[in-house]
Amino acid sequence: xxxxxxxxxxxxxxxxxxxxxxxxxxxxxxxxxxxxxxxxxxxxxxxxxxxxxxxxxxxxxxxxxxxxxxxxxxxxxxxxxxxxxxxxxxxxxxxxxxxxxxxxxxxxxxxxxxxxxxxxxxxxxxxxxxxxxxxxxxxxxxxxxxxxxxxxxxxxxxxxxxxxxxxxxxxxxxxxxxxxxxxxxxxxxxxxxxxxxxxxxxxxxxxxxxxxxxxxxxxxxxxxxxxxxxxxxxxxxxxxxxxxxxxxxxxxxxxxxxxxxxxxxxxxxxxxxxxxxxxxxxxxxxxxxxxxxx
Numbered sequence: 667x668x669x670x671x672x673x674x675x676x677x678x679x680x681x682x683x684x685x686x687x688x689x690x691x692x693x694x695x696x697x698x699x700x701x702x703x704x705x706x707x708x709x710x711x712x713x714x715x716x717x718x719x720x721x722x723x724x725x726x727x728x729x730x731x732x733x734x735x736x737x738x739x740x741x742x743x744x745x746x747x748x749x750x751x752x753x754x755x756x757x758x759x760x761x762x763x764x765x766x767x768x769x770x771x772x773x774x775x776x777x778x779x780x781x782x783x784x785x786x787x788x789x790x791x792x793x794x795x796x797x798x799x800x801x802x803x804x805x806x807x808x809x810x811x812x813x814x815x816x817x818x819x820x821x822x823x824x825x826x827x828x829x830x831x832x833x834x835x836x837x838x839x840x841x842x843x844x845x846x847x848x849x850x851x852x853x854x855x856x857x858x859x860x861x862x863x864x865x866x867x868x869x870x871x872x873x874x875x876x877x878x879x880x881x882x883x884x885x886x887x888x889x890x891x892x893x894x895x896x897x898x899x900x901x902x903x904x905x906x907x908x909x910x911x912x913x914x915x916x917x918x919x920x921x922x923x924x925x926x927x928x929x930x931x932x933x934x935x936x937x938x939x940x941x942x943x944x945x946x947x948x949x950x951x952x953x954x955x956x957x958x959x960x
Contacts, residue, residue: 671746672755675724676717682933684712686807686830690814690822695900695957701818707770708813715763715778719785721756725749726789774817777809784809796866800838800875807834823899825890832886836879837932840919843872844929880916887912904956911949918942 691697691705724731724742731743741747747755760782767778788802811830815822846864890896891905918941922928928935936942 667747667751671741675721675741675747675752675755676759677720678713678717679937680716680720680933681713682936683807684709684716684810686810687712687814689811689826689830690820691818692953693822693826693900693957694820696820701820704770704818705814707766708774708817711763711766711770711774711778712781712810712813713763714759714766715782718756718759718763719782721752721759723785723789725752725756771817771819774813777813777817781806781809794862796863797875799863800835800842803838803841804831804834823890823893823895825886825893825896829883829886829890832879832882836876836883836916837919839872839875839879840923840929841932842867843869843876844923844927846872848930876920880920883916884909884913900957902956902959905953907956908949908952911945911952915942915945915949918945 687709688705691701694701721742724740727737728742728749731737731740734743737743742749742752763778763782764775767775784802784805788799792798792802808827808831811827814820815827842864846867846869849864850869888906888909891909892903896905897903918939919928919935922935922939922942926939928939936946
């Protein structure tokens with residue numbers, strides 16, 4: 667058993683999703699060393715618990731993954747990591763995540779624990795229920811947002827929370843669209859290797875869901891930047907200049923989804939597409955400069 671197999675099982679590239687924890691502190695302008703340390707700890711707590719969930723799910727799905735054309739290469743499915751060790755790894759990561767969460771605050775501990783419970787419910791009960799499956803994926807992201815706000819004692823706008831909800835719904839339905847397209851394009855694919863919930867979706871249905879959630883994301887973020895509450899809090903009305911960057915980011919993701927075969931792994935799509943990386947960097951820099959110079 668090699669160390670790189672353990673790292674691969676933890677899926678560190680997925681830690682990008684835990685950046686939602688940072689959103690609250692970024693817009694809070696309460697930039698103190700104490701908040702920075704607690705934000706990093708909360709981020710690490712979610713990294714640990716997320717890796718524990720990935721490991722646990724791979725243990726549950728090991729039989730199906732071994733029949734899958736690509737998932738068969740995962741460390742547990744390929745036999746690079748024994749199932750017994752995988753249980754120990756998942757347990758250790760969960761303990762680390764919960765312990766760090768408790769050290770930050772009881773709220774962070776509660777959100778990390780809730781994330782683990784939601785994922786267990788998803789794995790055992792609701793991943794085969796259409797629409798609810800995506801709502802649960804979105805709930806995991808919202809717990810990250812709440813960790814970076816309520817968990818760290820930071821106040822934020824309801825518009826920003828709504829934007830986060832709609833964005834994660836959009837990404838969730840984009841993932842289902844990509845999976846459905848993958849199944850439809852391969853008539854020889856074994857049904858046992860695909861998600862049962864896909865039988866309940868159609869491309870047109872998911873396209874409508876994506877259109878609604880993407881539109882709501884843009885609208886709610888735009889309203890956040892121009893709301894009197896935001897302008898009063900940050901003493902600036904220039905956050906609106908970040909709106910075109912957000913719109914381009916969403917449109918670029920749709921381009922990757924429809925023309926580049928993206929959508930199945932959001933973190934990988936963002937990290938390995940230069941346009942998405944530059945867009946995210948520009949948004950972060952502009953936002954930071956606007957808030958600093960307000």
